[in-house]
Amino acid sequence: MYNWNIWSVSVSIVALVIIAPVLAIFYSAFIGDTSLWPHLFSTVLPRYIFNTIFLMLGVGVLSLFFGVSTAWVITRYNFIGKTFFEWSLLLPAAVPAYIIAYTYTDIFEYAGPVQGMLRDFFGWTSSKDYWFPEIRSLGGAVLVMSSVLYPYIYLMTRASFLSTPTSYYQVSLMHNRNAFFHVALPLARPGIVAGLALVLMETISDFGTVEYFAVETLTLGVFNVWLGMNSLSGAAQISSILFIFVIVLLTLEFLARRRQRFHEKSSGQDTLSPLSLKISNQCICLVLCSIPLILGFIIPVTVLLNFVFKGLAVINYLEIIQATITSIILSISASFVVIFFATLMIVVTFYKSNTSQRVLTFLASCGYAFPGTILAVGVVVFVGWINDLIYFHLSYLAGGIIVLFFAYLIRFLAVGYGSIKSGIAKIHPNIVDSSLTMGVNFFKIMTNIIIPLIYTNMIVGGILVFVDILKELPMTLLLRPFNFETLATYVYQYASDEMLEESSLAAIIIVLTGLGPIVYLNSTLKNISKKKSKLV
Amino acid sequence: MKKFFLISLLYINIIISFDVYAINEVNVYSYRQPILIDPFFDQFTKSTGIKVNVLHAKKGLLERLLSEGANTPADLVLTVDIARLNQFVKNDLLMPIESSILKTNIPSHLRDSKNRWFALSKRARIIAISNTRIKPGAINRIEDLVDPKWKGKICTRVGSHDYNRSLLASLIAAHGETKAEEWAKGLVANLARKPEGNDRAQAKAIHEGVCDIAIMNTYYYGKMKFNKKNTEQKFWADSINIIFTNQNDRGNHINVAGGGLVKYSKNKENAIALLEFLTQPKAQALYSSMNYEYPVNPTLPLSEELKSWGSFKEDKLPVEKLAELAPVAQKIIDRVGW
Known part of the structure; x- marks a missing residue:
């Protein structure tokens, strides 16, 4: 009934754009030569699969x-x-x-x-x-x-x-x-x-x-084939095996959620109050x-x-401060982008899409399971096609920052999805249905009802994405503009040369920056039980 | 709305701070970390006034350059391995340079016959032995490593690392694929532990008594031996002797770090100037005193540090051959499980 409306169609287009770099990887897997397969099968592939x-x-x-x-x-x-x-x-x-x-x-x-x-x-x-x-x-x-x-x-x-x-x-x-x-x-x-x-x-x-x-593992194998045999197509082929693993995982997750509905009843029931324990049992918990x-x-x-x-003496504080500022600004703004799209896509798919559109949205989250560098290459190839198509170079925009954001979106959409989905699943369908019978349009329902109800989930998702982007290395490394260091790339350039003294402060800052939001996460969790008693 | 406005401001901020399209500069895609190459660029900027912008990554720069095509901002590519450099040539991404300076400063087996790439420094892959448990002279050739008497005594990093792949490629060039595979199989049979860690970790393993023999690059030895910050690494270097292999036949295997001019470069003159600068005695001396690599410029005497472990005869095999044989080597590595 709601299959071909402006919402679901535009979300499907966004999903397609997000899947495109993954498709680009597959494309190069299929056009490439398969002559490496007998060799890989008889030598390393069984080991890669077993280890994975x-x-x-x-x-x-x-x-x-x-x-x-x-x-x-x-x-x-x-x-x-x-x-x-x-x-x-x-x-x-x-x-x-x-x-x-x-x-x-x-x-x-x-x-x-x-x-x-x-x-x-x-x-x-x-x-x-x-x-x-x-x-x-x-x-x-x-x-x-x-x-x-x-x-x-x-x-x-x-x-x-x-x-x-x-x-x-x-x-x-x-x-x-x-x-x-x-x-x-x-x-x-x-x-x-x-x-x-x-x-x-x-x-x-x-x-x-x-x-x-x-x-x-298969991921390590992807790199051996790509860089060792100069075969991007061979690497893409191994990535396709990875993709099968991912589809199995995502399907399991999908099935686990589909069979049941988990609406909160508005009966205002109390949640569990914790039990006290003997000292010996307390020790076990401890x-x-x-x-x-x-x-x-x-x-x-x-x-x-x-x-x-x-390594106090060898640390370059100025560079680390710069990298910290860059990292924080980048992670905050990119997590806004990711959560914006994740919310839009999940809400629209949940209320307005048919099965094939749902599958599309669901596939858009598979980027999370690809090795970052391979995904980055997919992005690079896809952006290259777009350039040839419209004679306009995306990487000129903001020296590549936009491309980096796009890459983060592909990779971390799954993280945003996860928490927003569990929020949506708990909104009782009657609320949305009754709004629809009153003739309220979908945009209003979304902004006035759905978003306020899943606001906490959006924050939780946003924090997870923020921490993930803060730590993200391989895509940032390849897609960043000139002279651009984040904390992760800064750590990497020293750590890869085993200069841990120089890199450790930046590593500690990554951890510390992640701490604040994570502690905040905990307080939102606690509110889950409090809020409900307020509803009574 | 306020938030949106704030974020847009931040974007603009980022955009402005990373604008790379100024006038007098050169943009480099580098496989080598900025920390190791920045001192060279600083010198270059000081003497010419040309600003150097760097993008460092160890994987995927080739694909990035391919997809950017004519729109690329890159002017120069720098790699630390000939096989990688050769991939840029194969994909027609580099442009020939006619420069008498480059020709004089770089011997012919260390540059492309069509002038598309140029080696900037050499690294020798040598054998390190425990100076207490292995007698000097017990091992002289890389081929000696497969002698069954070294069973359980050898440590290396994984075979599929660029440096080992290139070493195996040199063995294929010298003895053919079958013999090279036998060598690799014999080497794996003699390993003391699963291949792991980088070259430095192998010296450490000798120091710790995990193994007695290792394969490594000379500059790692230099970096340990002259390490002022991490004195512990000096002990590792002090417990090994290094052996230049095959001194009585083809010479010790070498690989090169090098660079080339991007076909679609917008700052050609600056890029060529930078490449030339890197082959001049001043920069070449930096390669050996800072990174303990061997200069390509034959007019330059070895630094004191490099001299401390002696000079050697190098394998004169054109390095292009190594690039060509690398995929064959990788297959052998897969088969023998190195």
Whole structure:
């Protein structure tokens, strides 16, 4: 009925433009020669695929464990330090994966303090005297990536737990069923799956960590084929395999949400009030919450601070201040753009589109799972076509800033989608339907009803995007204008030459800049439960 | 609305601050980090008044230049590997330069026969050995590394890194593909650990006793040995001896960093001036004293630092050949799992 209206058509066009760079990658995959395939199949491809699957499984399981267990104990119980963990468990989200990889290697390699202490203690003299797990391995990659990615799951799961009405838990008590497995977990499923999808997409697209740890995943393979065999088409072909992984993930997420509707009832029910615990059980909660925080935040930040103090003399403060200003302005304005489009696209698809238009919007979010550099090349190729088409060079505009924004939009739309979708899903359809029967036009409904209702979700999404852009490296590196340094590119140019003393301050600033918004995220979460009691 | 206005102001701010279309300047796409190349540009600006704008990335600059086509703002491309440089030639993105200065300053095997690219510095890939656990003279040729007696003693970075790929390409040129593959297989069989880390990490591994033999570039040795900031790295350098390989036959494998003039350059004269400047003794001396690379300009004596580990005979194979054989080398690397 609403299929071909101005809203859904224009959103479909925007979606098409956003998918175009990904299509450009596919295009070069299909026109390119496939002569490399037999070679790749018989040599590296099985290994790439195995490692990728194992990495996803590992990171998936570990970050689910970190994210869901902490979200549950924090929502359900009172224990010492709870108010601290509530927000601090989000902190690892501010630590870029490529930085955590450097810091972990520094600690756990042979010359690092951990093995050094063990050697001193046991009197070992060389690496041949004992066995120690190699940090630069698949297992190491699982550990460091889970430690910084679990906050996505924690955040979305906790929001779900918080908004589950108490009466449901009471019912589970009456039937003598476990409240966690029979009520909380099933109801939080959409949140958990949405968080997990983001985690896994980040995992697939990661290049920094797997390169540093020499774990041969498909993403690493993309680069070997592209730069080693000078075959962009071969690289694009491997990216297409990646794309299959992504489609599977996105479909799972889509299905998880589709089967159920999660409207908030306006009955003004109270949400769960936390239980008190015995001291021994409090300790269990304490340990459960400390581990991910230590792994994802305290260890890497301590190492970075250590480097900062070692390198105080060699730090170029002026350059770092400039990079900080550039980074913050860039991230704030780009996250506005991303959230604007994410909101528009989700709202319109939700209320006004038919299935094929929905699929299009849904595909527009797949950019999140492509390796940044490959996506950047897709953008470059696409912008090149546009230039040939309309004889107008986009990169002249603002020296390429517009192109950079476009790239961020493609990459981080999925992040904005995630939080806005969960907001929309909770608006009761009656509200919009009754407005429609009153003949109010869609723009008014959107600005007067929908946006105010999902405002918090937009802020949450915006903050996640902001932190992501702040950390973003590969696309910024390739698409930026001349003489343009963000904190991430600044860190990279030193860190890639193993000059950690020079780069650590900028890395710390990335983390610190991310902190403020993340702490704010936590307060919006708390409001979820408060607001509802106000409604009564 | 207020917010919108504010943001627009910020955009304008960014736009203004990154305007690159001024008059007397040259725009460089560089694969080398600004921190390593800026001192050269500063000198150039000081002596000519021409401003140098840099965009640094390690991947994708070729694709960016291809898509920008005639609209590109870039004037000059600088790479740290001949295979990458050659890709620009293959895609017809570089323009020949007729310059007597470049011809005099750069020996012919280090520049394109059609004058589209020019090497600016040389890097030698050598063998490092533990100075306590391996006797001097036990290894002389790169081919010696596959001797089964070194089983479990060798460390390298991953095979698919530019430097190893190029080394393997030189072996293909010398012995043919089959022999080169046997060599790579033998090398992998002798590895002490999974290939990982960069060249510096291999020296560190020797220092730590993880392995006794490693493959590395000379400038990493220089950067460790003369490191004033991070004295720990001096210990790594102090526990190794370096060996120039194949001194009695074809010579030690070298790769080059170089550059070329972009076909659609809008500041041609400035770009050529910069390229010429980089081959002059003053800049060439910087390459060796700052980055510990070997100058291409034969008139220049080696710096004290470079002299400290001796001179060597280099493999005179035209470096273009390395670029040509790189994809073949990558396939071997995939097959043997280096």
